[in-house]
Amino acid sequence: MTTPTIERTHRTVLRRSGQVFAWVVILVATSAVAVGVLIPRIAGATPYTILTGSMEPNLPPGTLVVVKPKPAEDIGIGSVITYQLRSGDPTVVTHRVTSVGHGSDGELSFITKGDANAAEDLEPVRPVQVKGVLWYSVPKLGWLGNTIDQDQRDAAVYLVVGGLGLYAAWMFGGALRERRGLRRARRDS
Template identity: 50%
Template structure:
């Protein structure tokens, strides 16, 4: 039979009280949310060879309002069809991009495929684009995360990823150390 001192009993009671449980639930929930955000905004796109963009205008309302995160993945030009949502460069080689829906696919006299796109909320088509301008086809999108994506630079996202990894490793080390101490304390009594 193990006899606990008053201080040990108080510590054990604190580990099962309502505040302890609330703290545990909140910390696990926060950890889960951070891991999910890192997964959908950084890890999954990077592993899939995709790029995340933020919708900045209302041209794709109602499906893609401003602030929505769209993740686009490169696809073969032959796989692009009418109705697909593409992200393309306004001018080939320039950083400015637009995300709109394909309304027609045609071929030039030289046989090069051209695409005409339009925002869902727009009345007019965009100027035709060529394959070199296409950055990718919509893979998935998430509401409101575009605001977070816009607020963070690529280097900040990298730092946050490493910070989260370090935090998780530190948390697991603290938990392991606490369990080891508790196990050692029970053996000594």
Template identity: 50%
Template structure:
């Protein structure tokens, strides 16, 4: 008797379901969560923050109370106030000017020297919330409103497809295994054997 079950198929379906949910979660963390939380995603374009944030890393930056910025924090700031070009580096020193206002010196983790000049509060866009290596390469293909709409559609599509696969796998799992009965060859009976008659 040979028993044929759907265990292998079930495992494959469940595995693909979790993979799709993982991809959906990553996309949500990269594109949807920042918008809901008032954060901003940026793409790391240089190697100055390797190995923690290699080129192509998507870094999500959230607003920060400037009184809470301390050495060791990673911040994103404008090179010049009002300039859209930003840098994401680590704070390595903190100072206070004559008016009691904080300012900071920054440095890339892979750089040998500090960045030139002090970073003023007006230049700071926020602090690093979380970062996802290499995902920035994917999000660079679309920008602005297209990115938001596409990300929502992709996440919903993946969740829906994963749900359909899971329900199908569950239904398959509940089915009774197919049992095939293979008839064994009948042993030759004694009477069918040739008789050797000797006289």
């Protein structure tokens, strides 16, 4: 092989490797956005991040949990629920229901416990506090959402869109250069 042929082969391998890498990055980023934002939004669910070890080993810290609203009557023992500590308070906890009962006023209530905790939670959970029942979870994806604030998320979206635009322009330019090269080769031969 001649040196120009080797260089051309080397460039082709690098270009293909770059394309594969870019598609893998695009696929991973798109999947993370779909699992963490798009699917919950379409389904009327809400994503949360597990911050403590109370639900280990199944839901370790950093796990993204997605919960869907469910009628209180359909929540049973063994269900994993996300609930407000106090009605109206944005602080939430995700624990497993260990028993279902009724208060002195006849209102339904749930006793919960973290899987890794030795004792049940002290306060019963009222239906008004329940944000939803666990639909699905993704380990470690919650850390990503917690490490960046809304402004950084917006900037990341613009960065990804801009990067994809630059990649598309680079691919388009490469295709044009390749066509010109083929035309020259046909003309020269």
